[in-house]
Amino acid sequence: MSSTLPSAEALRDALGGLLDGLPPTQAAQAVERLIANYRGTTPTDAPVLRDRSDVAAYAAYRMPATFEAVRSALAALRDAAPDWVPAAHTDIGGGTGAASWAVAEAWQGETPGPDGDPGPRTTVLDWAEPALALGRELAAASGAPALRAARWQRARISASLRIESTDLVTISYVLKELTESDRTAVIDEAARAASAVVVVEPGTPDGYARVIAARDRLIAAGLTVAAPCPHSAACPIVPGSDWCHFAARVSRSSLHRQVKGGSLPYEDEKFSYVAATRFPVTSATPVTPVTPVTPVTPATARIVRRPQIRKGLVLLDLCAADGTLTRETVTKRRGALYKASRDAEWGDPWPPPGEQE
Numbered sequence: 001m002s003s004t005l006p007s008a009e010a011l012r013d014a015l016g017g018l019l020d021g022l023p024p025t026q027a028a029q030a031v032e033r034l035i036a037n038y039r040g041t042t043p044t045d046a047p048v049l050r051d052r053s054d055v056a057a058y059a060a061y062r063m064p065a066t067f068e069a070v071r072s073a074l075a076a077l078r079d080a081a082p083d084w085v086p087a088a089h090t091d092i093g094g095g096t097g098a099a100s101w102a103v104a105e106a107w108q109g110e111t112p113g114p115d116g117d118p119g120p121r122t123t124v125l126d127w128a129e130p131a132l133a134l135g136r137e138l139a140a141a142s143g144a145p146a147l148r149a150a151r152w153q154r155a156r157i158s159a160s161l162r163i164e165s166t167d168l169v170t171i172s173y174v175l176k177e178l179t180e181s182d183r184t185a186v187i188d189e190a191a192r193a194a195s196a197v198v199v200v201e202p203g204t205p206d207g208y209a210r211v212i213a214a215r216d217r218l219i220a221a222g223l224t225v226a227a228p229c230p231h232s233a234a235c236p237i238v239p240g241s242d243w244c245h246f247a248a249r250v251s252r253s254s255l256h257r258q259v260k261g262g263s264l265p266y267e268d269e270k271f272s273y274v275a276a277t278r279f280p281v282t283s284a285t286p287v288t289p290v291t292p293v294t295p296v297t298p299a300t301a302r303i304v305r306r307p308q309i310r311k312g313l314v315l316l317d318l319c320a321a322d323g324t325l326t327r328e329t330v331t332k333r334r335g336a337l338y339k340a341s342r343d344a345e346w347g348d349p350w351p352p353p354g355e356q357e
Helices: 008-019 024-039 052-080 098-106 129-142 180-193 205-220 254-260 336-343
Strands: 088-092 121-126 151-154 166-172 194-202 224-227 246-251 266-277 301-303 308-310 313-320 325-331
Touching: 008 052, 008 129, 008 246, 052 098, 052 129, 052 166, 052 194, 052 224, 052 246, 052 266, 088 098, 088 180, 098 121, 098 129, 098 166, 121 129, 129 151, 166 180, 180 194, 180 205, 194 205, 205 224, 205 266, 313 336, 325 336
Parallel strands: 088 121, 088 166, 121 151, 166 194
Antiparallel strands: 194 266, 224 266, 246 266, 301 313, 308 313, 313 325
């Protein structure tokens, strides 16, 4: 099989091939139960995905959205550290492998993997064997060398988890399934083992709260925030007043629309995330690092709400490098920056690279 970029389209094709013939009624029932769990507030210490039908429904219902959310978080990390390339990646609670697809796409061809194939060497850890089994099948159907070479290992995601040292750890949409003590231990273990950690959770108030708790643990362990925050100070949002989240556009396949009961060809996945690193972090003004290691340059500011376009001006709500929330009014008088502000999107860095005043 020829090498294929592990893109959103490739994922939809792989899902369609493996889930063709899934009974619609069975899929719908499994999706309803998964939605109830996804939106609930009670953590569990047992796998959510219990059997093949659960996993198949989950894959159709959640994989495209999880892929796009993690893809967005990785893009922000890459913006902050464009020269850093992970050779090894561990996906904690990776299930059917959506985050691993995003990692393979982000660094496809930039680092040699097993047997000389391009892409990071990925290990997916999960406690649900049915999820790992379907993940292996999807990876085999992907045509992407890095995914086909991934290791899929059963592991209990809890305080007892121990992982090998690695470059990148991803933890996406899994913290909700853990008790508070297990969440803390898993984040601490990721911080101990990795050079960079990316945590992604639903863009809900409780998902944001889990991300903030993880962010605090990562900073306490000596990591520095690379994205989305332009700083590693305390989050300026008053607890309970609001929450920081972003959106990723998800194209729906016919299978996706069938399982989710929708008619639109797309949806917006709301998510919260943090990406933190152990390698050097500089200010928004690049400087030469003391040691020959890839520096990380966080955004000068981050757009944290949809830009409001008015006649002759654009209003941008920003999280700034000084740890405050601010609103910037960009008028026509600012020339190129005004044009850039009209094209800016929620979650983008501000000002865009190359558009400094």
